[in-house]
Amino acid sequence: MSIVIQKYGGTSVGSVERMRHVADLIIAERNAGHKVAVVVSAMAGATNQLVKSANQFSNAPGTPAYDFIVSTGENVSCGMLALALAEKGVKAMPLSGWQVPIHTNNLYSKARIEKIHTLYIQKLLSDGIVPVVAGFQGLSHDHTITTLGRGGSDTSAVALAAALNAGRCDIYTDIDGIYTADPRVVVSAQFIPTISYSTALQMASLGTKIIHPRAVKSGMEFKVPLRILSSFGSDKFTALTDDLTNSGVVGISHIGESVILETDLSGPQTTLLHTILENLNHHDIPYDIINHTSKHLQLSVELSDESATKNILTNLGVAFIPHHYAKVSAVGNITKQNIDSAINAFNAANIFIYSNVHDNRRLTLFVPLNLMEAAINILHDTFFESATKKD
Ligand code: ASP
Ligand code: MG
DSSP, X not given: OXXXXXXXXXXXXXXXXXXXXXXXXXXXXXXXXXXXXXXXXXXXXXXXXXXXXXXXXTTOTTSHHHHHHHTHHHXXXXXXXXXXXXXXXXOEEEEOTTXXXXXXXXXXXXXXXXXXXXXXXXXXXXXXXXXXXETXXXXXXXXOEEEOOTTTHHHHHHHHHHHTTOSXXXXXXXXXXXXXXXXXXXXXXXXXXXXXXXXXXXXXXXXXXXXXXXXXXXXXXXXXXXXXXXXXXXXXXXXXXXXXXXXXXXXXXXXXXXXXXXXXXOSSHHHHHHHHHHHHHHTTOOEEEEEEOSSEEEEEEEGGGHHHHHHHHHHTTOOEEEEEEEEEEEEESOOHHHHHHHHHHHHHTTOXXXXXXXXXXXXXXXXXGGGHHHHHHHHHHHHSOGGGOOO
8 A cells, every 4th residue: 555645735725615625536545545645735825915914024034933924824724624534534634844743954934854754644644544734834953833935835745755655746736737838828838748857847947836846856856756736627647757868848937027137246256156156055045047257147036036135145245236037948958959949039029038048958038027928929839839829
């Protein structure tokens, strides 16, 4: 009897009705002969409200109190789902991250999982009880409550799957898997039934919001069989696999608003670049280096990391100019010819490219914010059959 981890996102547990439906999915998996442990996110919108509550105090970010507040959405969804299961006659135990416990470092609001103790969960599983674990939450060495960063429940689920040596980790969301582009933006976006961990990681890091990049990374590292499915009813799912041979361009990812920081390195150069990157890593701020010379560095960060990044640069005495652009990327095996076709297509459509960065796994173009949707469609048309296009 293998262990299956099921993770349900905020929309999947967004109402009592959705929770009852999720309970049915859990029961179906148990009836198929598996031991099931569940990880849940807070109900849709709950964490945003909690973040607002905490941010009424200007000193909140980075404190144990902030994480204490924003972690609570998961307690509610977790307890409610356990009740939904019990209502259907299935024994379930709601567990906070610190009851498991899931140990993390103490980087508040962006904590990293260090170790999960599975003894209690294993006991529940062998007693036929469904552990319903609050995602996103952890316990630091200082005995404080931590959170794993927005979208972090995916990581809780994959880490738990790795710790329990689960046969499968199913990430349930409101879309049935990964598409060649966001189907809300590109009507001809195609479903991707299998994708390699490394390509999924690139897509997630470049903005595809289906699964958190850190969850893919741990899945890849610990060889957790991962699937992405919809809890809203669909036979389809995307399975993550080992690297596939020469897959060409696999998908288009985008970040609606990204911040490019142009910095002046004309100080004690070599070490300055190193120090900037070390600081960004230390604060767990993902960055993308667009280009750099000995005097100049151009990098992009997500909008949510803009002020933290500016603080780091200011503290280091580095002058910078911020620019806001949409970030659109083609991910997969990228050839010189792919790059030329994309740039030609953008030129033909009169889309201004502020900057671009590429390697053999992705091509990223920064374009004006109001041209984002057009840019995604052009990039998609360049690499995928436009014959399937529905006008
Ligand atoms: N509830 C948290 C958030 O909204 C964690 C998650 O949903 O994965 O970011
Ligand atoms: Mg999510």
